[in-house]
Amino acid sequence: MPDQPTPTGPFDPSFLAATELIGKRWTAAIVWAIYHGHNRFGDLQHNIPGLSARMLSERLKELEAEDILERNVYAETPVRIEYQLTEKGLALRTVLVALGKWAIKWDHRIESGK
Amino acid sequence: MPDQPTPTGPFDPSFLAATELIGKRWTAAIVWAIYHGHNRFGDLQHNIPGLSARMLSERLKELEAEDILERNVYAETPVRIEYQLTEKGLALRTVLVALGKWAIKWDHRIESGK
Numbered sequence: 678m679p680d681q682p683t684p685t686g687p688f689d690p691s692f693l694a695a696t697e698l699i700g701k702r703w704t705a706a707i708v709w710a711i712y713h714g715h716n717r718f719g720d721l722q723h724n725i726p727g728l729s730a731r732m733l734s735e736r737l738k739e740l741e742a743e744d745i746l747e748r749n750v751y752a753e754t755p756v757r758i759e760y761q762l763t764e765k766g767l768a769l770r771t772v773l774v775a776l777g778k779w780a781i782k783w784d785h786r787i788e789s790g791k
Numbered sequence: 792m793p794d795q796p797t798p799t800g801p802f803d804p805s806f807l808a809a810t811e812l813i814g815k816r817w818t819a820a821i822v823w824a825i826y827h828g829h830n831r832f833g834d835l836q837h838n839i840p841g842l843s844a845r846m847l848s849e850r851l852k853e854l855e856a857e858d859i860l861e862r863n864v865y866a867e868t869p870v871r872i873e874y875q876l877t878e879k880g881l882a883l884r885t886v887l888v889a890l891g892k893w894a895i896k897w898d899h900r901i902e903s904g905k
Contacts, residue, residue, distance in 0.1 A: 693820060695894035700814005706807060765897045772889040779886055780809035783879045 698743065699772065703728055703736050708766060709773055711746060716759040745769070812857065813886065817842055817850050822880060823887055825860060830873040859883070 699705055706725050715724050722733055737760060740746045745766035751757040762769075813819055820839050829838050836847055851874060854860045859880035865871040876883075 691894040696819040705810040775886040775889045780805040
């Protein structure tokens with residue numbers, strides 16, 4: 678029997694929650710962009726085509742609540758705010774790399790959007 | 792600079808589509824259950840707590856349209872119908888294993904659902 682990723686398999690609440698977290702529109706792109714050094718709000722918005730400021734702001738708050746990133750405020754003039762991945766957020770890298778490889782290998786598009 | 796999973800990074804349409812595919816409620820659980828040998832409708836429904844017949848039916852059709860699984864009809868009495876992962880579907884295993892490991896390591900729950 679193949680390995681299971683969790684003791685109770687895909688039906689574990691944490692597994693289901695993780696798939697939904699990653700699947701939420703823009704979330705993976707934002708995590709990946711921060712991972713690649715786009716740490717500021719404007720920089721993120723600039724680098725993720727199609728992502729509105731409102732949606733970016735919402736997702737950043739969600740990811741902060743999930744302890745995937747942290748928001749650091751530096752008392753400079755003007756104030757500098759940077760988003761950094763936590764250890765938990767950095768650990769998503771393996772998942773995103775695997776998913777990216779799969780997507781490019783299979784040139785995956787959602788059928789209805791082709 | 793770290794590896795990127797696709798030439799254009801997280802903003803590649805196939806990457807975004809893949810994250811949304813995996814994140815759609817129940818999709819990962821269904822793929823994983825089929826991978827573990829639950830190949831028939833009733834068996835899938837029985838093994839994924841909380842998944843309704845209507846939702847299971849909808850997801851199976853979507854996954855068939857995405858070429859992630861195929862539906863095989865065997866002309867027996869009564870007719871036997873089995874779902875099998877395609878090569879593309881089987882290739883998702885790496886992603887699901889990585890995600891499952893992450894979920895269990897961080898005991899991930901969506902915050903609002905804790």
